[in-house]
Amino acid sequence: MTQKIKRTIGYILALAIIVFLVRVLYQTWGDLTATGFRFEFDFPKLVTSLILLVVARAFAMEAWRQILFSLGEKIPVVFGLRAWFVANLAKYIPGNVWQVATMMAMVERHGVSKTNALLSQIVYTSFALAIAGLLGLMFVVIRPEILNGLIDPSIASYAPIIAAIAFTILVVILAMPITNRLIVAVASKIMRREVHPPESSFAHGLKPPIFSLAMWVTNGIAFYLFVDSVVPTSPTQLLAFIAMNAGAYWIGYASFITPSGLGFREGVLAWMLGSFMPAPVAVVLSLAARLWSSGGELLGVAVVYILQPKESDEPVV
Template sequence: MNLVKRLLGLVRKPAVKWLFLAVAVGLAVYAVWSTWDDLVDAAGRLSVATLAGSAVLTVAYVLCTLVAWRAVLADLGSPLPGRAAVAVFGVSQIGKYVPGGVWNVVAAAELGATHRIPRRRSLAAMAVAVLVSVVSGAVVGTVCLPFVSSGTLGGWTWAAVAAAVLLAVLLLPPVLTRVIGLAFRLARREPLEKPLSWRGLGATALWSVIGWLFAGAQVWVLATGLGLDATPRTFALAVGGYALAWVVGFLIILVPAGAGAREGVLLAVMGAAMPHAELLLVALLSRVLMTLVDLGLAGIGGALARGSRRAVPAAEPRSSQP
């Protein structure tokens, strides 16, 4: 137990997180350098239409994550207008690129406070939205990946379906509310002010799944632009591969936004479907597009932040009459 505590304490140190980030960036640079000629050749085969379509799909994915988080927040009692939601969510997402894994949550709580959202509720909403993303991503990945096999799927299919069903049970409001309550107790935090509803959690899960389809479609469009066969099976591979890659990248908290880990999983999952250089370019372009859209949304959110704040009514003057 003492060894575990020491390891956790070491992992939480900022210097360790920056070290892992440096290692991830260094490995990425080496991967690009070692296949530079092939990458340049592959990049020359990408059309402007392919890049534009991928960019549109990336925007759709990020907006789905925004709508999913907004649905949780409304379900917990703090509905936000569209402009305010973009302002809070957009700016807060920059925090996920800082080592530590919590800065986007902290930023959302502070920005939400300017819109009269209790910080505890903001923290709970972001925690629920992230948990739904992780669980739904695992479910989507588990469901999609078995269907990329060229042979008979047999028992693996049934094992995957069973695992997906078990994971999906976590998305049921009574189950997820208890899981979150347990997590808050372990973290010595106050529980949710009210349980999650079927409607609110259902909307969050639905938008999360739609988001995974858009994210996978982004990877699929890039990959088909570099020679991957455009078939339903390869689409399932791209969707399932990206969803699992994001989940793994999220769970590795030592690097911001799953840098390196996400790309590594995507390369491993889709490695048999297309040449390494082309797939590496797909992974890198996917990361670049996601980052650019996050930065763009943050810029829009920052521009809207001042105008979207709810006006705080002035206190009424006290009357001298009894």
């Protein structure tokens, strides 16, 4: 299958899923309005959620920067933020390579080798997806009823303990030098390049997964505030929203075939949100969440450009 055909199929699938969600919205909206339901907008919470999105992505950048450091490369925090946010915008360009390509071009101008730039992205993505996947699985522990009796509902009361144990184990595994060597070995085969990074200590190895976990938790809190700014939601559901945000991202990323997980992420998010609110409201929020996320990314770009004026020797995107 050629890349062009695959991309076309991806767009068709994404469109089909979105059409299905809109159809559900159309068919059920009348029932919703009959109940007297009204959206309630809380502007301060919405603004706070956007600010937290920027903070979350700063945590993600720091996880990636610490990985670069373990590879013997150093970049300043402010430059790292700018490279991260600007490269993030490139994912909206058709094709799946522009985000990484933009990142590589920017950091290379700052003295980072192409090999280490690419390797750092592979390692970071491995960590981020591992943590997001585990967080996504936690959703069925927090909301076992969503699986229609496949899991004992009483397990929900143990969710905080299960989460603490599971993530402690995962962070320790990801921080181990042997894990780092394994990821580098696999990445070097993917890149078809010989890679011999400096030996990383366990103490330094803790930093990337901890920052990555902080990113997902902060992003989940931001998502909860976004929903709560439109539909009042109990704070007791915060853990569930952290889990569903990460889980929906993981599904979207793993879909591969659609651009930026378009359609798949919204579909899964609508399904998860549907366990808290009427279906049409869940659909509206799942579709609006992508716009909200893009708004946070644009805010981040504005912030880093204010912090550091554009340098003439860096590539324009």
